[in-house]
Amino acid sequence: MSENNAVYKGFRVSAKVRQATVADNGRGVARERFLATVTITQVSTGMGSRRLQPPTIEERASAPHAAITLALSSAHEAIDGMSTFVKTR
Numbered sequence: 001m002s003e004n005n006a007v008y009k010g011f012r013v014s015a016k017v018r019q020a021t022v023a024d025n026g027r028g029v030a031r032e033r034f035l036a037t038v039t040i041t042q043v044s045t046g047m048g049s050r051r052l053q054p055p056t057i058e059e060r061a062s063a064p065h066a067a068i069t070l071a072l073s074s075a076h077e078a079i080d081g082m083s084t085f086v087k088t089r
Contacts, residue, residue, distance in 0.1 A: 004068055012041045013075045017064045033060050036067035038075045 004015040020035040038057040057078065059070035 004072075006072070007043060008076055009079050010043060011079050012043045013072060013079075014039050014041075015068045015071050015075075017067050020060065022060070033062060034064045034067040035060050036064075036071035038071040040075055040079065 004017070006013050015036050015038045017034055017036045020033055022033050036059050038059075040057075057071055057074045059067055059074055061067035061070055
């Protein structure tokens with residue numbers, strides 16, 4: 001089972017998954033896929049002002065667990081990209 005709510009680097013990451021129907025290459029055949037939507041909200045303001053949040057992230061996969069895993073990974077990458085912390089040696 002995939003965890004769909006977590007705090008990562010001062011941000012709450014919440015994922016919701018639902019079934020989404022998509023057309024199969026224009027052949028008129030539809031197949032069920034899963035769409036995971038992630039929202040990111042800042043929970044910690046101790047390091048300064050509130051930072052601009054990335055837009056809602058969506059990922060599709062053939063299984064709900066895979067969709068959530070992809071969406072959470074994308075959210076972590078977005079948060080890492082917002083980081084201004086520079087580690088020195």
